[in-house]
Amino acid sequence: MSKRLRTPLLLLGMLTSLCACAESTPPPATDNPGYPEHVDLAGQTYQLENAGQACVLRKPDQSVLPLDIPSPCHFSVGKDGQAHVETFQGVPIVMVLHVAPVADSKLECRSQYKAIRLIKGQLEPSVLAQSASCLRGVGDQKNYTAMFDW
Known part of the structure; x- marks a missing residue:
């Protein structure tokens, strides 16, 4: 095999391997094992719940905030495995996610x-x-x- 042909084939092989590695992480399970469903904000605990196939956020006073997100849902996860709270200009912010695998795919969501x-x-x-x-x-x-808007 000539050097001119070997280099492009090597690069193609490396690119294919890189793409395969990038896509090899399976989607999360839909029943939320290990994903946080509660968070503490300003000393109060808020809980994610399923309400008729939709997610709601239960407030400390037991009222709910509809989220217009399908169930199951969870908070974004920090390095400590707990719900991540981002603070911007002194304001705490959380992210609620619903992640669903695409039908007939083990890698897409x-x-x-x-x-x-x-x-x-x-x-x-x-x-x-x-x-x-x-x-x-x-x-x-x-x-x-x-x-x-800030």
Whole structure:
């Protein structure tokens, strides 16, 4: 095999391997094992619950905030395995996610998510965002902040 042919084949093989590794993470299970469903904000505990196939956030006073996200859902997960709370300009923000595998695929997902901030003692949900990926982890600060007017 000539050197001219070997280099492109080697690069093609490396690229194929890289793509396979990037896509090899399976989507999360739909029954939420190990995903946080409660979070503490300003000393109060908030709990995610299923209400007729939709997620709601139960407040400490037992009232609920509808999220317009399908069930099951969970909070974004920090390195400690707990719900991640992002703080921006002194305001705590959490991310609620619904991640669902695409039918007939073991690697693809569709995700819906909403940021919720506690501002001036009131919960304020953002608009619903969608992604064609299996969202995991904390994410970037702009995912928490960009969907609000500051």
